[in-house]
Amino acid sequence: MxxxxxxxxxxxxxxxxxxxxxxxxxxxxxxxxxxxxxxxxxxxxxxxxxxxxxxxxxxxxxxxxxxxxERPQGAPLEPGATVSLFGRPTRLASTGGAGAARLTEDEEGPLIVSGGEGEAFARRVENLFKRVARDTLQARTDVHLRTLGLRPVKMSIADPRSRWGSCSPHNRTIRYSWRVIMAPPPVIDYLAAHEVAHLVHADHSPAYWSVVERLIGDHRPHRKWLRDNGPALHAVGR
Incomplete structure (x- = not known):
């Protein structure tokens, strides 16, 4: 064969x-x-x-x-579950009705409350994560673009099964997985720097990594965090 x-x-x-x-x-x-x-x-x-x-x-x-x-099993987005947002345990709760998910906080910490039942509840919570991811990653992408003196790019949010992001220098587009928003902020910032640096070097050469280091310093702990914890983030909601 x-x-x-x-x-x-x-x-x-x-x-x-x-x-x-x-x-x-x-x-x-x-x-x-x-x-x-x-x-x-x-x-x-x-x-x-x-x-x-x-x-x-x-x-x-x-x-x-x-x-x-041994890989993590799927963790459903349902009332009573706890997920991570910016690296912080965040509880999910139902409000009844059909309202959109929103992020709040009480004496026990961060809380996402949403209407809907079953798949509708999960969809509303995922949509909230996507909105937060879009806002956060757009802001960090813009910061790194300004640092390097680069023009704006078209950014999108997706849900790939095995990648955290991708960059197409020829048409100046960057795509991120919304799931990285569950990681601690330094890891999120690393991903934005990683993709922006590909606008300068499309490979993973030493010159490329020097650009990443210029943007965020030592990138190795953040890469390791994604390797160690990535499977669990990809299992959420699946």
Whole structure:
């Protein structure tokens, strides 16, 4: 069978959902678990080695299933649940009726109250998160653009399954996952700096990371936070 870079394999091919990835810098065949996407990533140094990494993955089926089983399970957006907003535990409560979700605070801390029931309640809460994400990320994006002396960009909010953001320098657009608004503010700011820096360097070269460092200082703790906590944020509402 001819395999290609980026190809997705059905579970019966290697025992779990998997994606093929070619990394010319890789020195050996390897497997990485992408908890956010719910799949294994099979990495080979070249496309002609993809068949070998598929065969290797078949011997690691049990290990891959165990690692994927450890990923956080979906956490529904429902009254009584607690979610994170700006890194702070925030409770969800129903107001009855059909009112939009709004953020407030009481003696116990942050509180999101919303009308609706079931999916309607969850949709209203998610819409609130998206509004807050749009306002916050637009503000931080603008700050970093001004720091670098760059023109404004078109920004949008989405819900990708395995990415926090993307930047298209050629048409000056940046897209963010609304879910990052659940992270602490320094992590949110890191993501904005990360995407704005791609307007200067489209790769992840040392020159690129120097731009990120100019914007926010040491970026490594924030990258680690997203690696460690990202799967849990992607599980919220799913």
């Amino acid at each position: 001819q395999y290609r870079n980026g190809q997705r394999l059905p579970p019966d091919a290697v025992g779990v959902p998997a994606r093929l990835s070619v990394n010319p810098r890789a020195r050996r065949l390897s497997i990485r678990i992408d908890g956010r996407a719910g799949e294994a990533v099979l990495i080979a140094p070249s496309e002609r080695k993809l068949g070998e990494v598929v065969a290797f993955a078949r011997t690691k089926a049990s290990w891959m299933r165990e690692r994927l089983a």
